[in-house]
Amino acid sequence: MAHSLRPVASPADADDGRQFTLADAQRVYTLAREDSRLGAKVREALDIVERALDEYGLEQIALSFNGGKDCTVLVHLLAAAILRRQNPSLIDSPSSSSPTSSASLPPIPTIYVRCPSPFPQVEAFVSLCARWYALELEAVEGGMREALQVYVDRRKSSLALSNGTEGRRGEIKAVLVGTRRNDPHGEHLRPFSPTDAGWPDFMRVHPILDWSYGDVWAFLRAETLTLGDDGEGREGKRRGLEWCELYDYGYTSLGSTHNTFPNPLLRATTSGPISRPSSPTSSTAKGVGQPLGGWRPAWELEDESAERAGRETSLSKVLDQTRPSPPTAATNGVNGAEKR
Structure with a gap:
């Protein structure tokens, strides 16, 4: 049985003011233009994310995030696609200098299905990612099916109470998931797969479905990617992605x-x-x-x-x-x- 929603505890000793920026997004799209295996994988994944955003809009999409390596890749790709939609001219030109606009991510609806007895390191990382990527995070305890039902029902209830005037929040029509083919039950999935009978009714979106384990780590450890790059290149500024x-x-x-x-x-x-x-x-x-x-x-x-x-x-x-x-x-x- 899924339990009531409660927030993820924020690490008391964390002092990290980074946030995903336009420069970070531009680096993702620059990587996607590379003639390499990783470049091709990033292009394919971004295409799937952009198709989902075109079809449903951010107000009807949620991200499933649990702090694992796969969804860490996914949240970075999603953040890049969102900022590209807002600032296409700044991100699409490979010859342009690093953008310095102060544009920031809108809140990204996110569900964290908390497993029994989670690692404190995972909890802390999820909390940090919520700040880095502007995740509108709600944690639900229980099995995946039950937790998703709780989350979807909560969104419907919130929308009904606001009489449709709540703004960007809306009924969830699609959930982005970091599943890959070698995951349990991943063999026969497609990038866009409706949920099975008995599950909450929405479209499951799998942008990195055909990525390998090596592809995931190649992305996370890519030297050209950044998190919180303000484009000024200050000496000693922390670079690289986190996991x-x-x-x-x-x-x-x-x-x-x-x-x-x-x-x-x-x-x-x-x-x-x-x-x-x-x-x-x-x-x-x-x-x-x-x-x-x-x-x-x-x-x-x-x-x-x-x-x-x-x-x-x-x-x-x-x-x-x-x-x-x-x-x-x-x-x-x-x-x-x-x-x-």
């Missing part, structure tokens, strides 16, 4: 604290068929170097099919996956490696 810090500690898929652990293939001390990089991969957006807490960062996962390998019921089960089997005389350890 939940759990990804720095070997987590590759986030859920509840009851069933989410670092990915066993990123255990820094593991031996086996997954080779350890000869030198740490440094992040241009975050100063991550040597293994943190004995785990390598999420973007170093080589086997993308093992993205959810840390989703277990206990840490011992995760660690068991990294313990090599003793080799036998007959196999010399080959069979043990194949079972990993």
Whole structure:
């Protein structure tokens, strides 16, 4: 059963005044013009987001955001598309200098479906993103279907009470979701997919449906992207995108604290068929170097099919996956490696 809505706690020690800007949006569209795999993926995703905005308008769209890597990509793309619609001449010209207009994002209707026993790091990151991207955030506890129903019903009720005069708030007709094909139930989805019978009635929009795990991290760690760039290029100004810090500690898929652990293939001390990089991969957006807490960062996962390998019921089960089997005389350890 979904519980009543309550706000996400804001981290008490957070002092970050950044907000998504026109310069940030222009950098996304500049990346989309690149002749590269990532450029093509960004172009396709932006096209889907823009089609949704054209069809429904921001007042009838909501973003599903839970602080994970996929929806972190999605919120940055959505923010860029919204500012482009407001300032096309400033963003579309690749030869223009960084825009310095003070235009800001309008509030973006957003639902955060809070899982049981969420990580405090996720809660803090969601709260920060609400400020960075102007998210009109409402948190609902419960299963996805129940939570979405609560959110949609609340919007309808709010609209009815205001007699349609509330302004930009309206009935939700589409929800943008960061689902990818290798996610559970993602195989047969399309970029625009109506909800199934028994669910709240709206269009599910999947802008990054055909992105890979590597594409997600390529975007988040892209050197040219920024968050809170005012276009002035001040010395020492923080650059680069953000993500939940759990990804720095070997987590590759986030859920509840009851069933989410670092990915066993990123255990820094593991031996086996997954080779350890000869030198740490440094992040241009975050100063991550040597293994943190004995785990390598999420973007170093080589086997993308093992993205959810840390989703277990206990840490011992995760660690068991990294313990090599003793080799036998007959196999010399080959069979043990194949079972990993």
